[in-house]
Amino acid sequence: MSELSALTFAWPWLIILLPLIWVVWWWLPAGPQSAPRVPFAEAWRSAAGAASWHQMLTPRSLILLLVWLCLVLAAMRPQVPGERDDILLSGRQMMLLVDLSLSMSINDMRVNGQQTDRLTAVKHILEDFIPGRQGDQIGLIVFGSQAYVHVPVTPDLAMLTQLVDEMEIGMAGPRTALGEALALGVMHLDETREARADDERVIILLSDGAQTIGNVFPREAGIFARDHNITIHAIGFGSDDGGPGGSPSDIDEPALIAIAETTGGQYFRARTSTDLSAIYAAIDELEPTDSQQRFVRHARDVFYWPAGLALVLLLGMGWLPSLWPRGRKEVP
CATH class of the missing domain: 3.40.50.410 (von Willebrand factor, type A domain)
Known part of the structure; x- marks a missing residue:
């Protein structure tokens, strides 16, 4: 808990990538039926045809949103204070x-x-x-x-x-x-x-x-x-x-x-x-x-925390068939 309270980001400006998934969902047209199956794209194209936000917030879309959030956080290079060095x-x-x-x-x-x-x-x-x-x-x-x-x-x-x-x-x-x-x-x-x-x-x-x-x-x-x-x-x-x-x-x-x-x-x-x-x-x-004694703390990268969570979520989706139905209903 103490490490989380001292969490900082080396590249916080990369937070601008967070809305990118909505931009892609809104502007990316649906590909031809013969195109390779891409889970992210299919999930969000399916959500695009939904009649309301309530219908769009399906379990799989929420998990994909969380995965994207974790990847953006990893790209922002989160850091916590490392070992103390006395100098x-x-x-x-x-x-x-x-x-x-x-x-x-x-x-x-x-x-x-x-x-x-x-x-x-x-x-x-x-x-x-x-x-x-x-x-x-x-x-x-x-x-x-x-x-x-x-x-x-x-x-x-x-x-x-x-x-x-x-x-x-x-x-x-x-x-x-x-x-x-x-x-x-x-x-x-x-x-x-x-x-x-x-x-x-x-x-x-x-x-x-x-x-x-x-x-x-x-x-x-x-x-x-x-x-x-x-x-x-x-x-x-x-x-x-x-x-x-x-x-x-x-x-x-x-x-x-x-x-x-x-x-x-x-x-x-x-x-x-x-x-x-x-x-x-x-x-x-x-x-x-x-001389005077002082100390410095070198930052320790912990990007593997959100990146690991994103990987666990994706693997979990593969193990839960109910979240990845083989077919999808066509929206008129």
Whole structure:
């Protein structure tokens, strides 16, 4: 009963089809006797010759009218509320920019006591950071010699975490197009911006080197982000000596500091995976989720209720010969 009280129709305008059966009955001429027997047409042609409405409202004509009503209701696509889905919503959209140049393969990080490369350490920290941002919409841009959107801004953080795990060193090329990655992040956030005045958009940039390719300079990209009201938190990543057999870090710290300060963000230096974990905790403090729990109900189609009733009525007419006499009286 509660579902019926919440019944709605997706296409209510199809109610205009309801009088169609009377239009057909009134205008459709009787076919030749040799024509195939059509129960609907015969029933209503028989009713057309009746002398009064009382004679027209026979059991079979009433049932056919009810069948037509059920079919029209089914065509109107009746719906009832479906299962409740709880969602967390906030005004923050966040884009992660991850450097996948060849230098991310340097083994100068430790994760769970094991020596590992920089990208593995980044994945390990992101897989803890992302699930804690429930209510935010987060995307992922990877960059090397070129930058591209690996994951568009999405509230599906489980899917994002899975795709973070699938990142590979060199998949975007061996070099570092830092400025182009930033510009792409700004443009993508601007395209997906929600139509609310209180939305907050953030870019978290993680790079272990300086720009080596690209037509957009990092400082110019920082100004571009500032003009679009986007905050950038920049993280310079990698040990100072490059680890066992490595070389000193070539992070362009002045550029990263300038980018962060231009947009009102902060610059962080991560020399170990522990540093990186602490930095993401600090970003959580700077950019709290501040989300509100809401819920949505997806409509559930129930067109099969009236359609099923129409089928039962037609089958019932076939099982009751008294409603379908083999012959019909001719009306003078």
